[in-house]
Amino acid sequence: MLDHFCVFTKGGALLWTWQMTALRGNPIDALVRTCLLEERSGDDSFTYSPPAGVPYTLKWTLHNGLGLVFVAVYQRSLKLLYVDALLKRVKADFSVQYSPKRFDYAAFDETFRSALREAEAQVDAAKRPGAIQAGLQGQNLRNRKPGQSGTGRYERIMSTEGDDSDDDEDSSPPRSDAAPVKQLNDLSLGPKASNGNNGSEAAPTTDKDSEEDGKGGEAAFDVTKLKGKGKRGLGGRPMKAPKSKAKEKAAKDTKKTEGKKKAQRRWTQSGSEAEDKELDFSEKPDGSAVPSESENGFGSAPDLRLKSRVDVEDDDELDDDEAEPSADQNGGAQGGGGLLSSFVGKLGMSMGGTAGLTRQEIQPALVQLKRKLMERNVAEEIAEKLCESVAANLVGQKLGSFRLISTAVKEALEAALTRILTPKRSIDVLREVHAARARGKPYTMVFVGVNGVGKSTNLAKIAYWLLQNKVKVMIAACDTFRAGAVEQLKTHCARLNVPLYERGYEKDPAKVAFEAIRAAERAKCDVLLVDTAGRMQDNEPLMRALSGLISLNEPDLVLFVGEALVGNDAVDQLTKFGQRLADLATGPNPHTIDGILLTKFDTIDDKVGAALSMVYTSGAPIMFVGCGQTYPDLTRLNVKAVVRSLLK
Amino acid sequence: MEQFLDGLGVHLGEARISTLAFFLVLILLLLGLIQYLITGPKGTTILLLGPMGAGKTTIYLQLRDGTKHNGTVTSMQVTSESCQLASEKGGRKIRPVTLVDIPGHPRMRHRFEAHTPATRGIIFVIDSAEFLSQKTDIAEQLYEVITNLAAARRKPPILLACNKSDLGAKAHTSDFIRKRIEKEVEQLRTTRRSLGEGQQGVIGIEGEVFSMAALEKAQGIKVTAESVSALDADLDDVTGFIRRCVPRR
Incomplete structure (x- = not known):
């Protein structure tokens, strides 16, 4: 049973609520704070655990053109299959009634109730085992009625998939029946598909598909033909892209039909850049000449900037057989002499039209930015999620006249990056130290991380910084594992003139830390820095030991030390560290990672992606940045500079 | 004389293009001037700042429409509108105010920086019932706002709007809140000046305990505190503050 449904503006004013x-x-509020504002709008659902009682699942959809958010809340134990369809339906119905100055939508109650009844009836019918066929048929009909563009398209894809499975198996029900079965399955298994993301799925498929075509023997012939067609069928039917997926499925058909279909597909999509790039692939014997030509021919701002970097161009040539984005920059020159609209389309400029942005329109720019992020060492998973979220926030938005789509996407991404990197909790350690001092307890910081990232070195740097700020520091050597670890700290302590608490090797680090806290209390130290042994995130016994250390001593700050050189592994390290700490903890409120210390920041030039990956994965802020080998080489993260070098 | 006029005519004929260009530039300049005169050199922006859940959006709706409508949820984006205050509706020739509601989410707070050049006044909304648990966060945010203003050319005044006074005994008084904030900011002054943040100037008077009076004396930023209630539409202090910042004309 649906518990609650509400509509509000992005500005925060509630417009309409319905509650059971x-x-x-x-x-x-939790949804907005921890999901939508944290660039996780691309996610599928959100789980909220109230202070008492069973957790809720929240699903939402955004209307970016009007700046509206639609949220449905229900208990997590119930698997409501109709929520996605309901959200979509309500979004369509409500946006018709919406006007910015109006706050009274009492009349919408009735519309909603009927939508809800219908949605529930659909699922009920589907559940009854005897009545599957009939129920599905009914659903099929009803689905076609509201929102022809959305559901209809979706069905078309599904129906071909249904066909496919029919061929594999031996069953032979008529086509119209097979389609909804498949569709229902999809709703329950992967609800994302029905989330209005049809385009996102289809676009990459098209690319892959066509790439293969390009490699085929008759490619050259096809290409010239298609180009001609492309010019004629300008900008027409951009919505048909998802169909290509169906086409792919049916590709095993006769040669003749295949040729025809291919032509059709390309023809429909000719306005977008994604299309022309395939032409590029097939026609380009040597990858070098064409791209440079296209740069000069097309003065679209982001393209120019991109190409001016020599290394970027190199990349284009190197991985042109696998990287789609490089091709879509080249694409412009190929179809060059078209009409004005094709020109504008290729520039990616909005002509002040009334329709909002579609997924297809922003896809090329997104792909390009995602690639750029990955070049900057952002983990692939993160770049993907981020682009998904930016897209979710952009689709349907209206652009001003003659604004480049790529600029709009870039700006949205820039805002998103800034938002992620801006710490959401105070990173003023000194202030917390002062508060701890007032309580008469030492402020305990535990440094954790994998091997060789610089835990000890940066611990010494922090000790140096604290000393500068007139704080009494003690260091505890809880790395009782690696040879020479204690001696290394001894050297640091001697140079900094700081007391060291050590119990040699082969001791339980948790106990050493425990005793060190007592010692620090006796010595009236303000801060205790606990060095731990480096460990790989998969090493179960060591992670268990670390978790024991943290739950026994309850430090004020658990600082994850990570190096900026890390790429895709950053996500793995942080999630596993966080997860292991949470899983292995004994208490009810596990203490996980509070902050991040990013080391070796001076060695990475502009590949600052690790910073983003780490913050996004853990949600913890970057509290310090190590940028050199000497004691003073410790700074705070400059968010603006990082964002700039990510998008440069 | 005639000769001179003829000469002028010839010159004009020859220089028609340059004359055209000259007029074009003149027109553009005029347009710019008109725009400047309309929007005014100082702007009419009033910022609504403060932590999440303090009641910024409710105050925004109250000021704009005179009602809180159906309630609010956490804002996701900056809302701004140039409008007549609801309490002054119907009055003629009243200067409109640009209200800007900045979300209180920590990741959105810094958005106010884009609006500072046109800002005439800042309403810093505080939840007086939850003040003690949020005081460090509030002080930190206020500190950031003040340091940002201290670097700016113009120093708009700040009103600490201690909201939710309708909760009665649970709500702290505005005087208490102001004093606690002064104390917190004093602490921040000492801790914030390390690790690359030391370049920011000192706020208040160096070597003296921080107080709002010292801040006004040294930096020219006037901070006042008032108890208000957005739910009960008890916002006279707020409208009064706005009209001191943006005169009715």
């Missing part, structure tokens, strides 16, 4: 039962806690 009063909500416990405040799930809507």
